[in-house]
Ligand SMILES: C[C@@](CO)(OP(=O)(O)O)[C@H](O)COP(=O)(O)OP(=O)(O)OC[C@H]1O[C@@H](n2ccc(N)nc2=O)[C@H](O)[C@@H]1O
């Protein structure tokens with residue numbers, strides 16, 4: 001049962017609509033140029049303020065995610081605690097719906113949601129430099145998940161462009177059930193440290209752009225991690241093919257380092273029909289129809305209720321487990 005001071009935050013899936021690798025730093029991290037948007041599907045996180053940080057996990061993805069100190073929720077809380085004296089923390093409860101290690105930044109979204117909850121509980125702005133620094137320390141994708149806007153992400157993920165005026169893009173997200181390690185995909189790219197390479201500017205939505213215009217612009221770019229990811233997990237090629245073959249699919253691409261792929265459609269009905277046919281043909285895959293755009297804010301999500309979207313396949317539920325570091 002939630003206490004009266006329990007606060008809730010939504011942790012939406014991140015989708016890399018485009019992703020170019022512009023080089024590799026001497027420390028091994030890769031320089032990216034990626035147009036990022038967010039889905040309407042995600043995890044939910046609550047925080048009941050208290051003196052000791054702890055974490056419990058439930059939901060369909062709980063069976064595959066260990067509850068330990070390495071969880072990105074607790075990692076983010078520690079990163080903020082080192083910057084804010086006497087930080088009020090407390091008991092986090094994570095409802096895990098997104099597939100783990102899947103290129104849609106579920107862990108990063110959870111970490112960003114934890115930072116937003118802690119900022120609220122401590123009367124700190126989410127764009128406070130200490131919160132932003134804690135995000136970057138927790139993971140390369142956490143700053144963009146904290147910002148939650150459709151934008152261009154550069155550097156290793158710490159440089160974010162302004163909010164772009166993107167119409168809601170009807171989409172299907174499909175994960176074939178194979179976890180893919182981000183580090184392994186970057187390794188397969190085989191770019192030498194210290195090397196840079198020219199990349200064309202990412203297409204970006206313009207004010208008033210229609211869904212069709214945005215999809216047409218996105219088609220001129222790609223995801224540089226798609227080929228290396230396929231070499232690590234060949235099932236990604238089959239997934240892309242299955243998405244591309246659905247009726248009305250205007251663009252099929254992989255997100256992040258995979259294995260989740262997305263299809264874009266000109267209308268919601270086509271996206272929902274595609275999700276139904278993919279789920280029917282591939283009962284073991286995680287399939288969801290959604291829309292991509294700016295992250296839903298926590299209040300809008302709370303008002304919309306906590307139910308997942310209609311067409312979802314995912315891992316079996318297990319009893320909630322807990323950890324107190
Ligand atoms: C590839 C992207 C694209 O948005 O998404 P995902 O596939 O993870 O969703 C991200 O850059 C992933 O960000 P994130 O998952 O937070 O990465 P981190 O935990 O910081 O790093 C995991 C590992 O990935 C590699 N890494 C990550 C980011 C980056 N810009 N260059 C890298 O080389 C490093 O080997 C690092 O050890």
Ligand SMILES: Nc1ncnc2c1ncn2[C@@H]1O[C@H](COP(=O)(O)OP(=O)(O)O)[C@@H](O)[C@H]1O
Pocket residue numbers: 065070071072073099100101102103104105106107108110111141180182256257258
């Ligand atoms: N709350 C969390 N949710 C998902 N993964 C987490 C979480 N905390 C730690 N991890 C670990 O982070 C790694 C990346 O997970 P995730 O963010 O789901 O990947 P991706 O960014 O590729 O979608 C996984 O190895 C996973 O075990």
